[in-house]
Amino acid sequence: MSAVVTLLTDFGLEDTYVGVMRGVIASLCPEAIVIDLTHQVPPQDIATGAFLLDISVDYFPEGAIHVAVVDPGVGTARKPVALRTSRAFFVGPDNGIFTLVLQRWKLLQAVCLDNPRYHLSEVSATFHGRDIFAPVAAHLARGTSLEELGSPITRLQRLPLPRIRVDWQGIRATIVHIDRFGNAITNLTRADYETWRNRWGVEEPVVEVAAKTQVEICRTYADVPRGQPLALFGSSGRLEVAVNGGNAAQTFLLRRGDTVKVLRRETTPPPRVQRTLGLE
Amino acid sequence: MSAVVTLLTDFGLEDTYVGVMRGVIASLCPEAIVIDLTHQVPPQDIATGAFLLDISVDYFPEGAIHVAVVDPGVGTARKPVALRTSRAFFVGPDNGIFTLVLQRWKLLQAVCLDNPRYHLSEVSATFHGRDIFAPVAAHLARGTSLEELGSPITRLQRLPLPRIRVDWQGIRATIVHIDRFGNAITNLTRADYETWRNRWGVEEPVVEVAAKTQVEICRTYADVPRGQPLALFGSSGRLEVAVNGGNAAQTFLLRRGDTVKVLRRETTPPPRVQRTLGLE
Amino acid sequence: MSAVVTLLTDFGLEDTYVGVMRGVIASLCPEAIVIDLTHQVPPQDIATGAFLLDISVDYFPEGAIHVAVVDPGVGTARKPVALRTSRAFFVGPDNGIFTLVLQRWKLLQAVCLDNPRYHLSEVSATFHGRDIFAPVAAHLARGTSLEELGSPITRLQRLPLPRIRVDWQGIRATIVHIDRFGNAITNLTRADYETWRNRWGVEEPVVEVAAKTQVEICRTYADVPRGQPLALFGSSGRLEVAVNGGNAAQTFLLRRGDTVKVLRRETTPPPRVQRTLGLE
Numbered sequence: 001m002s003a004v005v006t007l008l009t010d011f012g013l014e015d016t017y018v019g020v021m022r023g024v025i026a027s028l029c030p031e032a033i034v035i036d037l038t039h040q041v042p043p044q045d046i047a048t049g050a051f052l053l054d055i056s057v058d059y060f061p062e063g064a065i066h067v068a069v070v071d072p073g074v075g076t077a078r079k080p081v082a083l084r085t086s087r088a089f090f091v092g093p094d095n096g097i098f099t100l101v102l103q104r105w106k107l108l109q110a111v112c113l114d115n116p117r118y119h120l121s122e123v124s125a126t127f128h129g130r131d132i133f134a135p136v137a138a139h140l141a142r143g144t145s146l147e148e149l150g151s152p153i154t155r156l157q158r159l160p161l162p163r164i165r166v167d168w169q170g171i172r173a174t175i176v177h178i179d180r181f182g183n184a185i186t187n188l189t190r191a192d193y194e195t196w197r198n199r200w201g202v203e204e205p206v207v208e209v210a211a212k213t214q215v216e217i218c219r220t221y222a223d224v225p226r227g228q229p230l231a232l233f234g235s236s237g238r239l240e241v242a243v244n245g246g247n248a249a250q251t252f253l254l255r256r257g258d259t260v261k262v263l264r265r266e267t268t269p270p271p272r273v274q275r276t277l278g279l280e
Numbered sequence: 281m282s283a284v285v286t287l288l289t290d291f292g293l294e295d296t297y298v299g300v301m302r303g304v305i306a307s308l309c310p311e312a313i314v315i316d317l318t319h320q321v322p323p324q325d326i327a328t329g330a331f332l333l334d335i336s337v338d339y340f341p342e343g344a345i346h347v348a349v350v351d352p353g354v355g356t357a358r359k360p361v362a363l364r365t366s367r368a369f370f371v372g373p374d375n376g377i378f379t380l381v382l383q384r385w386k387l388l389q390a391v392c393l394d395n396p397r398y399h400l401s402e403v404s405a406t407f408h409g410r411d412i413f414a415p416v417a418a419h420l421a422r423g424t425s426l427e428e429l430g431s432p433i434t435r436l437q438r439l440p441l442p443r444i445r446v447d448w449q450g451i452r453a454t455i456v457h458i459d460r461f462g463n464a465i466t467n468l469t470r471a472d473y474e475t476w477r478n479r480w481g482v483e484e485p486v487v488e489v490a491a492k493t494q495v496e497i498c499r500t501y502a503d504v505p506r507g508q509p510l511a512l513f514g515s516s517g518r519l520e521v522a523v524n525g526g527n528a529a530q531t532f533l534l535r536r537g538d539t540v541k542v543l544r545r546e547t548t549p550p551p552r553v554q555r556t557l558g559l560e
Numbered sequence: 561m562s563a564v565v566t567l568l569t570d571f572g573l574e575d576t577y578v579g580v581m582r583g584v585i586a587s588l589c590p591e592a593i594v595i596d597l598t599h600q601v602p603p604q605d606i607a608t609g610a611f612l613l614d615i616s617v618d619y620f621p622e623g624a625i626h627v628a629v630v631d632p633g634v635g636t637a638r639k640p641v642a643l644r645t646s647r648a649f650f651v652g653p654d655n656g657i658f659t660l661v662l663q664r665w666k667l668l669q670a671v672c673l674d675n676p677r678y679h680l681s682e683v684s685a686t687f688h689g690r691d692i693f694a695p696v697a698a699h700l701a702r703g704t705s706l707e708e709l710g711s712p713i714t715r716l717q718r719l720p721l722p723r724i725r726v727d728w729q730g731i732r733a734t735i736v737h738i739d740r741f742g743n744a745i746t747n748l749t750r751a752d753y754e755t756w757r758n759r760w761g762v763e764e765p766v767v768e769v770a771a772k773t774q775v776e777i778c779r780t781y782a783d784v785p786r787g788q789p790l791a792l793f794g795s796s797g798r799l800e801v802a803v804n805g806g807n808a809a810q811t812f813l814l815r816r817g818d819t820v821k822v823l824r825r826e827t828t829p830p831p832r833v834q835r836t837l838g839l840e
Binding site: 282284288293313315316317320333335339340341344457460500501512514515525 | 571572573574575576577578579580582583584586587590603604632633634635636684685686687690691
């Protein structure tokens with residue numbers, strides 16, 4: 001079966017940067033199936049790249065080769081790396097872009113791409129996507145082992161990513177991505193949400209968006225009338241704020257990094273305190 | 281020969297929605313040739329999706345599998361469907377997006393995609409493109425029959441689309457799409473235009489755009505000087521208003537839904553009346 | 561090995577123009593590997609198309625078929641052509657879009673695409689990308705020879721492109737492209753730069769951008785602090801002006817066609833004059 005290679009970059013599609021990466025891969029491994037994840041990561045926004053990669057990997061065959069190039073430090077001391085995990089291969093700069101996938105998939109092997117035999121013959125200081133990462137991905141697709149590609153490394157950069165904060169009253173989540181439809185996607189997974197509800201016996205919480213607007217948690221967009229806001233666990237399994245037939249980010253002036261709260265509806269004090277009070 | 285699968289959505293390319301659909305297809309049918317029609321249908325604009333699909337289908341092999349996902353009702357009662365026509369297969373929501381292709385190609389078979397065996401194991405309420413339509417397309421590409429995919433249905437949703445209005449004086453057409461160059465494409469086909477001319481003996485009509493501007497019907501853009509407006513039957517076979525080397529939509533503030541008139545130049549009464557008068 | 565076909569156009573991705581070209585190619589030569597160079601050349605900007613094609617060709621296999629359609633004269637007397645060079649095939653309108661690649665690669669054969677057998681059965685006056693260039697590329701990918709495709713031609717259109725101007729004091733270069741990151745790429749190659757330095761014994765020149773701002777020539781973006789401007793020889797081998805982590809075009813209001821100067825730092829008179837003076 002042909003190897004699948006995916007590309008995620010901040011290169012945009014106005015230039016020929018992506019086309020040229022594909023040209024390099026086609027030159028070395030024409031039978032690879034090359035798929036664009038996206039090339040419109042905001043310029044140099046490693047955290048968004050990490051998020052978009054993480055929510056996508058599960059839908060590709062095991063052993064796929066994921067190339068991720070959001071690389072403000074290109075040409076500096078930051079290392080070009082290739083990783084083998086329990087799910088897939090990853091190729092790109094060691095700048096934290098693999099932080100999220102490495103939280104979910106076991107790292108089996110990591111190398112610094114220091115074997116020039118698998119690079120283009122001339123390596124520029126500004127376009128490692130073309131000169132290092134694309135040829136390395138093509139060689140992986142042809143079956144080259146990680147040992148061949150470079151020296152083992154043991155420590156990888158990790159991004160300091162926002163975490164949810166939880167107490168009996170609610171969850172503070174952070175918007176990590178605004179999608180094309182203006183849906184504001186947070187870092188709150190359904191699993192963490194259910195854990196909170198079970199831990200504190202929360203029935204039907206509400207979601208508070210900017211400026212104290214409260215919205216209900218629904219199953220799909222059309223559960224509310226057109227133009228009305230809602231929250232739901234979207235296709236990435238994360239809580240998102242949306243407007244049915246509209247654009248939540250524009251409506252509520254939401255931006256990446258903003259807080260979204262999930263709150264218990266009850267105004268009573270917390271269960272444990274209540275119980276204590278009951279014993280008086 | 282490998283099956284051709286096309287994708288038309290309003291998902292944009294900023295996110296990884298399209299890449300993930302391709303990942304699902306590559307997982308199930310790596311030998312499929314997957315081609316993007318466009319992913320920049322305006323969000324939730326089913327009519328534009330229907331138009332862009334209709335003008336594209338003829339340029340693909342017979343038996344191609346066209347997936348069209350502009351789906352504001354995702355997760356509601358609207359049915360996910362697969363259609364077999366005399367030309368090609370179509371997969372998507374039953375919300376009218378196939379209205380135009382079904383006016384031109386005979387519907388041979390239609391099923392509601394209610395067999396979960398051909399979906400992803402977990403189906404979200406918000407991304408059927410990934411969870412239902414992509415895997416169904418991949419299974420069709422592998423030769424699965426429509427009977428396998430779901431239960432027969434007999435009635436499909438149709439969009440109420442604008443129609444041309446014709447009389448001896450002219451044709452009122454509607455702008456159905458503004459393309460990247462600012463060309464304003466109407467719903468008037470060359471066939472309907474010729475029928476009108478023959479029926480009423482019209483020699484060389486003019487086209488009236490917004491605010492009474494009259495332009496000539498030409499063969500190609502460069503038939504008028506740079507910066508000058510014109511009308512022509514474009515590559516989709518529909519009448520369009522253009523500016524040579526410019527942007528007609530911006531120049532004339534044209535929008536989808538606006539009227540464009542084709543008018544006879546003569547100010548004389550209609551032929552039949554004329555003939556009656558001649559007999560006096 | 562499968563043939564590689566690349567597509568470079570100004571068609572954008574909002575419409576289905578590119579998808580339809582791929583449909584035509586898949587109908588005729590499904591085994592071709594089709595790669596988008598870019599479809600976002602500014603509308604009708606032949607010079608930018610020529611530049612982007614030129615900096616990309618070297619990264620594709622020899623014998624690749626490069627289709628370039630920026631074609632304001634579609635449907636007029638301008639000829640549709642196919643070229644065979646020492647590197648690759650080129651297909652598109654004869655309007656100068658191949659000017660730059662023909663400066664670097666030897667032209668071996670050129671034909672006017674006047675054999676309708678290799679076109680679609682109906683050829684529109686406005687979309688030769690679909691009706692002529694895509695099917696011709698597919699036939700080339702299948703091994704059809706240029707003789708079959710049309711009649712030999714001997715003269716091709718060339719664009720009047722900006723040239724660098726060089727004297728002992730410096731080099732005047734022209735910005736030929738602004739990329740997605742706002743980097744302003746000039747027409748000064750590293751080879752021409754080195755020739756100038758050697759000829760006039762220049763040690764470490766500076767680069768002067770709009771409004772007398774002087775920046776240093778660095779190796780990569782991160783050689784200066786974030787937010788600081790610099791110049792470097794970028795991945796295309798041309799001098800470019802950039803801002804580390806920023807957007808040089810926005811910062812300095814740079815546009816295509818603007819001048820960028822490389823200047824010797826010394827304020828002494830030129831060597832030859834100096835020597836003359838010394839003889840007095």
